[in-house]
Amino acid sequence: MFNPRADKGPLKQPPVPWSANESTPLLSKKISFDVPPKARRLSTSSRKYGTQDRTVDFSVPSSASQRRLSNVSARSTRSIARSIKYTHVGRSTFGQTLFNSIAILLGIGMLSEPLAFAYSGWVMGTIIIIAYGALSCYTAKILARIICADSRLRSYADIGRKAFGPRATGFISFMFCLELFSVSVILVTLYADSLHTIIPTYSANTYKIWGILVLVPTVFLPLSLLSYTSMLGIVSTVLLVLVVFIDGSFKTQAPGSFWEPAETTLGVASASKLGIAFGLFMAGFAGHAVIPSLARDMVDPTQFDTMINWAFVVATLIYGAIGYAGYLMYGNNVSDEISVDMLNTPGYNPLLNQAALWVLVLNPLSKFALGTQPLNATLEILLGLDTPIPTPEHVAKRPDSVSVSECRGKYVALKKVLAVIQRIVVTCAAVAVSIYIPEFSTMMAFLGSFSAFCLSIVGPIAAKVKLEGKCSKVDASIMVAGTVMAIWGTVAAFMD
Known part of the structure; x- marks a missing residue:
């Protein structure tokens, strides 16, 4: 056989430090003879x-x-x-992920921050909001490290399934559905309360019932259209913060002025009020369901810790600023939503405050369909109302038995009708619960206590302990404290 290197002597191969088998795919690569003999x-x-x-x-x-x-x-x-350490990289830059994280953390939870300070007082409120921000940042890093270390994981549910087995999927799905439904109830309450404040001709419950006519059509819109409404939430957040500081700075007399502060307290009002404050503060940091997706989509996942530190610092500062300002302006008599006090207090610029209130009316209406979309999709799967399309592999394996007519069998039309009914029922149920529990603070406290503590504090640490097989004293203390606060806050919210 012709040997192209006969005139140059035998080719010396470097020693192979492991055996050549199927588990070493690198050895299957062909050696290029175009490389000069002196280059390796x-x-x-x-x-x-x-x-x-x-x-x-x-x-x-x-x-x-x-x-x-x-x-x-x-x-x-x-x-x-x-x-x-990180087996996957995505497409989002540091700045893009930081913006998305801040947008997720900042939401309607800031409206109840002044009330949380009124229930907990200056000292305890400051300690709680800083502690919750630090703990939520710590557990967010735990989720990111778990999901970036395993390329097979994609979501929060995947982390729970890996740590606790397939049986945990049902519980996690239930918690997500409960959280999303609670958010939908809060959006209905916020819309009706804001509209009643602007136009007090009719009661808030009347506006909630009329809102069904607007909310039901939106739940059938595609996500491609609903995604544009997310910018309205960011605009309303920035506008609300600006209006609060403008009102407090330019008004020189109480109520609602920085120059003549309202009556406030340093200590806790009561044990039950403190429990409600737990949930109100925690609701603002409940964004951990999206954290795994953000971490996986980063171009450089090693920068996630730095990015999430900045995100929680910004969120904690904004929540603390709006809480301090609202509590200073309205004191212990602050409403469930600071936006209500802003319009009912005389002496402010009516056009500026009404503009902020109208944004708060439109924002929940636009967010309702976007927030209930994953809830409706999950319920359709659980109820068997989804209509999956067979994959090309399935069609290739069974070309005779799988057809378009079989895929869209005689029950497809019935499933679509039932899916429509299911979405209408979910919307009406959210309105009904909002009428039955009209207090904005109660629903926010329940969301923060029962759902946020479980998914954002206890859950990530429990997954870490399960996967590592050991539990440090710090993690054990956080889980115990989080469980106690969750039970305390949930009971206080319903008793209130």
Whole structure:
């Protein structure tokens, strides 16, 4: 057989540090004979972990060669360490992920921050909001590290399934559905209360019933249209913060002025009020259901910890600022929603405050369909009302038995009708619960106590303990404290 290297002597292969078998796919690569004999690739480990291939010329002096090899080795080592810790990268930059994280954390929870300070007092309120921000940031990092270390994981539910087994999927789905339904009830309450404040001709319950005519059509709109309404939430948040500080700064006399503060307290009002404050503060940091998706979509997941630190610092500062300002302006008599006090207090710019209130009316109406979309999709799957389309692989395996007529069988039309009814029922149920429990603060306290503590504090730490097989004293203390606060806040919300 012709040997192209007969005139150059036998090719010396570098020693292989492991046996060639199917578990070492790198050895299956063909060797290129176009490489000059004096050039050799670096170790295959750099290719295995995704580092850039480099060629080293051994004909240069040994000292220079050693310096070059040491520099390349150091860079390769850092790249290998990073690849071992994070097995997946996404497409979102540091700034994009930071913006998305802040947008998720800042929501309707800021409306009840002044009331949370009224229930907990200046001292305890400040301690709670800082502690909750730090704990939520810590558990967000736990979720990110778990999901980035395993490329098979995609969502919060996947983390729960890996840590606690398939049986945990049902409980996690129930918690998500309960959280989303609670948010939908809060949106209905916020819309009706804001509209009643602007136009007090009719009661808030009347506006809730009329709202069904607007809410029901929106739940059938596609996500491509609903996604544009998310910007309205950011605009309303920024506008509300600006209006609060403008009102408090330009009004020189009480009530509602920074220059003549209302009556406030340093200590806690009562044990039950403190429990409600737990939920009100925690509701603002309940965004952990989306944290795994944000972490997985980062271009450089190693920057997630720094990014989430900034996100929670910004969110905590904004929540604290709106809570301080509202409590200083209205004191212990602040309403469930600070927006109600802003319009009912004389001496403010009526056009500016009404503009802020109208945004708060439109914002819940636009967010309702977007918030209930995953809830309706989950319920359709649980009730068997979804109509899955067979995959091409399924069609290829069974070309005779699988057809378009079978895919859209005689029950498809009935399923679609039942799915429509299901979405209408969910919307009407949210309105009914809002009428039965009209207090905005009660629903916010329930959302923060029962749902947010379980999904944002206890759940991530429990998953970490289960996967690592050990529990530190700090993690145990956080889980115990989170469980106590969750039970305390939930009972206080319903007793109130």
